Amino acid sequence: MRYLFEDYALDLDRRELYRGADVVPLAPQVFDLLDYLIRNRERVVSKDDLINAIWNGRSVSDAALTTRLNVVRSAVSDTGSEQRLIKTLPRKGFRFIGPVREEGRDSPAVVDTRAEPGSPALPPPGRPSIAVLPFANLSSDPEQEYFADGVVEDITMALSLFRWLFVIARNSSFTYKGRAVDVKQVGRELGVRYVLEGSVRKAGNRLRIAGQLIDTETGAHLWADRFEGPIEDMFDLQDDVTSSVVGAIAPKLQHEEIKRARRKPTENLDAYDYYLRGLARARWSKDANSEALQLFYKAIELDPHLACAYGMAAWCYVRRKALGRMNDQALETAEATRLGRKAVDLGADDPFALCMGGYALAFLAHEFDDAAAFMDRALTVNPNFARAWMLSAWLRIWRGEPDLSLAHATHAMRLSPRDPSMYYTTHSAMAYAHFLAGRYDVALACAEEAMRDNPGFLLSICIFAASNAIAGRLEQAQRAMLRAFELNPHLRAANLAELAPFRRSEDLANFAGALRAAGLPE
Incomplete structure (x- = not known):
């Protein structure tokens, strides 16, 4: 079922709000x-009605109810003064007054972001969508597996630069690595119209x-096509693949948009080779993280x-701090801050550099406002x-913006529905957002x-x-804290901000107080 009004569509099956072909991020409660x-547009709904239902x-x-209603109005480009769609009737309640048309579906879809083979279909979004599956490594050297993975990463990122194209994240696509797949099944499980699959053969200096x-x-x-040349032309070959795929999906694509997909991260193949090796080693373990940093x-x-x-x-320094493994905190924080600033300065149009560098500046240097600006720029690019x-x-959690955090986490899950690491990190973020908003039962479920x-x-x-x-539930809380001490024996209330750098003192105090009750020492 979809509700259509003005140029918006509220899709109940997908739990998404669209404006044209674009998804408008909404927190679950706002949706x-x-x-x-x-649903109740034929009558005035009271405050009590909303509180009971939502x-x-x-x-x-x-104040909390007014804030939520303002978020809803903002999502549909309405205001409290204009009240074009949502009208407030003083001392009576609220009513949706915009003309609405209902649109049904022939077969209701079931959205399952943890889809396994044979699971219910994930409906495609309202625009062209694609998943780039892992390319087969046909090189004689099995150690070159990282190279084939890097090719897929770059093609995925290049395709993602096109605003009109919905691209499934690499880590979700990589759940199909190493096994034969039915592309129709992949389309159902990931909710995409198109799949790109392929192979990479690297022999000597030929690719x-x-x-x-x-x-x-x-x-x-x-x-279908193949591209062959000397290894020095690696990025040109990748660009040809990207441009041809885009041309097959949208023949009328403007030339300037194709040029954007042809950006090269570096002309130094040796440097980029080390970068790919670092990505292959980057993990949440001390040794692997250290090896990746050196690469x-x-x-x-x-x-x-x-x-x-x-x-x-x-x-890598963010991981060190989160794991409680910094040897010289002042020195390493300063170095991480330097690296983060270099990333955002050099990568003004590189969403990956803006994202990773910006988050490091927030987590390690507490430069929250600058980090938000860099993150927003990354999402724009x-x-x-x-x-x-x-x-x-x-x-947004560290900045004290739980509703915006939930909206962004929900969108991340839609873009990468099968990424295992995305699944637990995003649900953990949702747990913190609900905790900040005082919804402790929902926070517990997400955790x-x-x-x-x-x-x-x-x-x-x-x-x-x-x-x-x-x-x-103190017994469960205390068992969890014992597990936390196994992972970080140095965790204390005094250094909790190193793990959870809340900007608002009241957020940190609430979190620390709850953990003290669970057994966290001073």
């Missing part, structure tokens, strides 16, 4: 509020990239203008970058979901402990 107002009868202040574009509804091959430094040494390498090097939406959700997928993620464990403590 429910708009849905309720439209907040399950919990006590909600007039061949082969690719084929497939319609997931019919299984028809829309395009990124090597890439920077060979190409001092490689913005994405600075961003990932700064991200590449609105299909799932990781940027996810990290933006975390940034449980995150911990099921990764029981070793410290931030998830801490919000699980805090939510249980506030709910009076």
Whole structure:
């Protein structure tokens, strides 16, 4: 079922609000509020009606209700003074007054962001959509696997620069790596119309990239080609693949948009090779993270203008601090801040560098406002970058903006529905956002979901402990804190801000108080 009004469409099956072909990010509660107002548009709904329907009868202040209604109005370009769509009737309630047309579906869709093979279909968005599946490594050297993965990463990012194209994130596509797949099934599970699959063969100084574009509804091959040349022309070959795929999907695409997809991150193939190796090693473990950091430094040494390498090097320090593994906190924080600033300075049009460098500046240097500006720029350059939406959700938590955090986390999940790491980190972010908003029962549910997928993620464990403590489930809270101490024996109330850098003192105090009740020492 969809409600159509003006140039908006509220899709109840997908739980998404569209303006034209673009998704308008909405927090779940804001979506429910708009849905309720439209469903009951034939009458005036009172404050009590809204509280019972949206907040399950919990006590909600007039200010909180007004704030939520203002968010709804903002989402549909309405204002409290104009009241073009949502009218306030003093001392009576509210009513959606815009003309609405209902549009049904032949077969209701079931949205499942954790889709496994054979699971219900994820409906495609209202614009062309594509998943770039892992390319087969046909090189004789199995150690070159990272190279094939890097090719897919670059093609995915290049396609994502096109605003009209919905691109599934690399990590979700990579859940199909190493196994034969039915492209029709992939289309159903990821909710995409097209799939790009291919292979990379690297032998000596020669490189061949082969690719084929497939319609997931019919299984028809829309395009197939191969590109071969010396390794020095690697980026030209990747550009040809990207341009040909885009041309097959939208023949009328403007030339300038194709030029944007042909940007090259560096002309120094040695530096970029080290960067790809660093990406392959970057993990949430001390040894792997240290190895990745050295590889990124090597890439920077060979190409001092490689913005994405600075961003990932700064991200390695974010991991160190989150794991409680910094040896010299002042020195390493200063170095991470330097790297983050270099990333955003050199990568003014590189969404990856802006995202990673910006988040490092927030998490390590507490430059929250600058970080938000860099993150917003990254999302403007590449609105299909799932990781940027996810990290933006975390940034909004530290800034004390829970509703915006939920909206960004929800969008991240839609862009990358099968990425395991995205799943637990995004659900953990949702848990913190609900905790900040005082919805402790929902926070607990999100934390449980995150911990099921990764029981070793410290931030998830801490919000699980805090939510249980506030709910009076002290035994569960204390068990969670014991697990947290196993991961970081040095965790204390005094240094909690190093793990959770809340800008608002009241947010940190509330979090710390709950964890003290769970057993966190001073």
